[in-house]
Amino acid sequence: RHTIGILALQGDFEKHAEQLTSLNIETIQVRKPETLEKCRGLIIPGGESTTLTKLFDIYGFYEPIREFSRNHPVMGTCAGMIMLAAEADDYRISPLSLIDISVRRNAYGRQINSFVTNVDTPFLGESETFRAIFIRAPQIERVGPDVEILIEYKGNPVMVRNKNIFALAFHPELTHDPRIHQYFSEA
Numbered sequence: 263r264h265t266i267g268i269l270a271l272q273g274d275f276e277k278h279a280e281q282l283t284s285l286n287i288e289t290i291q292v293r294k295p296e297t298l299e300k301c302r303g304l305i306i307p308g309g310e311s312t313t314l315t316k317l318f319d320i321y322g323f324y325e326p327i328r329e330f331s332r333n334h335p336v337m338g339t340c341a342g343m344i345m346l347a348a349e350a351d352d353y354r355i356s357p358l359s360l361i362d363i364s365v366r367r368n369a370y371g372r373q374i375n376s377f378v379t380n381v382d383t384p385f386l387g388e389s390e391t392f393r394a395i396f397i398r399a400p401q402i403e404r405v406g407p408d409v410e411i412l413i414e415y416k417g418n419p420v421m422v423r424n425k426n427i428f429a430l431a432f433h434p435e436l437t438h439d440p441r442i443h444q445y446f447s448e449a
């Protein structure tokens with residue numbers, strides 16, 4: 263298996279595929295659970311977490327993704343991060359609980375709810391930074407003891423990891439910079 267699956271139920275899955283293609287990594291759009299059998303990793307893109315909850319139910323993704331995550335890397339960005347969390351602040355969302363974080367939806371304000379900022383990314387090398395794009399982004403309000411914080415912005419974690427599970431509040435697929443996808447693909 264050398265293909266990385268991108269959950270393609272909703273949201274900006276194409277951009278994740280472009281980022282991986284630029285690294286010469288093969289991708290496949292995952293629209294049904296059986297496709298996970300062909301994948302060595304999975305990305306859950308941004309979009310709308312209430313809609314993703316409904317689609318996970320309809321297409322039966324909850325158990326297959328939990329099972330897959332036992333021995334494969336999984337990365338969730340924005341709404342995808344909400345789906346990986348242990349807790350979300352909206353009763354309409356049923357997260358997968360694959361990483362011990364609590365998240366709050368649309369937490370970066372209603373008016374100025376999208377912004378771009380440079381964040382420090384020491385895990386990519388000393389004094390490296392990344393141009394992080396936040397779009398109606400969720401905030402990580404609590405991290406469990408086993409969760410490693412990889413990026414912080416204004417005192418809040420915005421990229422975290424627990425072993426093979428990666429969660430990002432921003433959109434690494436919207437910058438022409440594949441380093442975070444590269445890092446994930448090496449997990």
Ligand code: GLN
Pocket residue numbers: 307308309310311312339340341342344367368397398399400
């Ligand atoms: N606001 C969306 C949600 O709560 C996430 C936004 C995004 O994925 N860009 O689900």
